[in-house]
Amino acid sequence: MNESINLVKIHDYLWEIPKKGGMRVPGRVYATESMLKDIQKDKALEQVVNVAHLPGIQKYSIAMPDIHWGYGFPIGGVAAMDVEEGVISPGGVGYDINCGVRLMSTNLIEEEVRPKLRELVSELFYRVPSGVGSSGKIKLSKNDYKDLIKKGAKWAVEQGWGEAQDLERIEDYGTFPGANYDTISQKAFERGSDELGTLGSGNHFLEVDIVDEIKDLQVADDFGLFKDQVCVMIHCGSRGFGHQICTDYIDRMLSYMRREEINLPDKQLACAHIKSKEGRDYLSAFAAAVNYAWANRQIIMSFARESFYRIFKIGPRDLGGHLVYDISHNIAKFEEHKVNGEMKKVCVHRKGATRAFPKGHPLVPEIYRNVGQPVFIPGDMGRASFVLVGTEAALDETFGTSCHGAGRMLSRNEAVRRGKNRDLFSELERRGIILIARGKRTVLEEMPEAYKYVEDVCDVVHNAQIAKKVARLRPIGVVKG
C-alpha cells in the first residue's frame, strides 16, 4: 500500500497528487474512489510522481483509469514535454513502439458468420502467425526496410496489402515523418526481419467482434458501425524491431544523462533533451518503428480480409472490410496544446494511452473531421471492448488523451495459478466465443478475470468527458499468441 502519496479529490473521477520534492508539476489520476483502492496496491502512483520529475514536463503527470504498474512510466501514463527545454524518454513510449489497435468493419451480421465461425477463426489463426517467437513469411531485405521505415502503412499498400483508402483512416495517414536508416542498429533490423505480419504474444490479439450495443447512433453511423455487425479488431505493434530500438536508445540516453548530470528517481526513465543529438536520433529511429507497426497492422488486416473471402466465398464488395480507424497507444507525438492560456508545441508521451481529439481538430483525418477521432478500448477476451470518440474536454485537460484498455488486475503468475485447473477454451465456447491460441500459458495469463472490467474504465473516461462512448463490442472469435 502506497500511503505516503497524498491524493486530493478534484471531482468524482479525478484526483490530484500535489507537487512535492523534485516534482516539477502535480500528478493527476482519472479514477473512481473504489478504483483508486486497487491502484494504490502497487507502485503505479509512485511512477506518476517519478514522471513529474522529468525536465520540461507541462501541466501534469497524468494517469488514465486503466493505470497499472509498469517500469519507469506507469502504463496508462501521459506526459507532455516542452519542445525547447524538455526531454524525450524511450521508456515513456515503451518497448513496443506504436503498439496500437485497429478496427475493421464488415457488411456481415452475426447470423451470417456463426455457422462458419470455427472455420473462420482457424483460418485467421493459420494466416496470421502468432505466439512466442512467431516469425512470418515476409522476409525484409535492406531495400525493403529502407522503403518501409519511411512510408509505413503506405508501403504495405504499395506492396498489395490493402487499399489506398485504408490510409485515410490511420493516424497521420499511416506514415510518420523523419525516419532515418542510419540511426537504427543492425540488431534491430535483424530482430524485425521476419516478424512483419505477425501478432506476437502476451496481450496482443486478433478478434472477431459483434457490435453489441450502440451508445451514440449518429457517431456510430459516421464510423460505419451498426448493431449486430461483424468487425475485426487487431492489437499488436512493432515487434522485435521496436523492442530493440527502445533497448538501444535507453542505453544511449543513460550515457547522455551521466554527461549532462540529469538525475532521476528511476533509471528506466532514461531521457535526453529533444533538441540533443541523442534525442533527435531516437526520434528518427522511433519514427521507423512507428512505420513498421503501421505496416504490420495493415498487413494483418489484409490477411484477415483474405480469410473472410476464402471461408465465406465472397469478394471485397460483399465483405465491406473497411478500416474504421487505427490508433496508437505507445507513442510520442509533436502537437500544439494550450498551456497556461497559450498554444504551445509539446511532445506528448502516451504510454498505454490513446489520442482522443475532438471534431474540428486539424490532426483528425479529414474523413472524421466533422465527427471526432475514433478511440478503441479493448477489454478482455471474454467480455467486451468499446468504441469511443474524442472530445474537447480531453483536449483541454489531458493533451487530447484517453485510456487504452481495461488494465491488468492480476499479475501474470497469479492468473496462471488461479486458472490452473480451468479449461478456458471450453468455458468461452459455452459463451459463444471460439478461442484459438498457440500457448496455453498465454491464455491463462490473459483470462478475463485478470483484467478490470473494461466498462468500468470506459465509464470513468465517459463521465470525466475525456472521450464519449459510441458502441460496445463483444468477442465471438479470438486468436491469441
Place this chain on the structure above:
Amino acid sequence: MDYEILEHTADVCIRVYGKSLDKLFENSARAMMDLITDKEKIKPSQEIEIEVDGETIEELLVHWLQEILYLHEVSKMVFKDFRLSLIGKTHAKGNALGEKIDMDRHELLFDIKAVTYHNLKIEPVNDRLKVDIVFDV
C-alpha cells in the same frame, strides 16, 4: 535457491542471488532462460561466445542479458547454461551453451521483449549479492 519470481502486475520480475558478480550474472541468465523455456529439455550441443561492455556494473548485467535475448530471438536458440568472467567492472566475457529451437521439444513460455533498468540495483545481502530484474513481456 539462486532466484525467485516476484509479483509484478503487468510484467515479470525476478530476484536473483549470487556468491560473486560472475555467479550473479550467470544465475540471472539461467533465471531468464527458465522464464523462456524448460531448460531440462535443452541439449547443450552448441557453444556461443558472448562479450559485452557497460559503463556501470548494472548496465553490464543488462547488456549481458540483452545479448542472450538477442541470440535467442535472431539465431533462434535456447540455452541450458552459461559461464562468465568479469574483466574489471565494465567488460565481461562468457559463453552460452544450447541449441537451435526445435518446436517439437521446446515450448516457448514467455516472449521477453526487453530487460529493463527499472529499480535495478546490485546489493550485498549477508554473504551474497542480490538483484531484482524486471522484464518487459
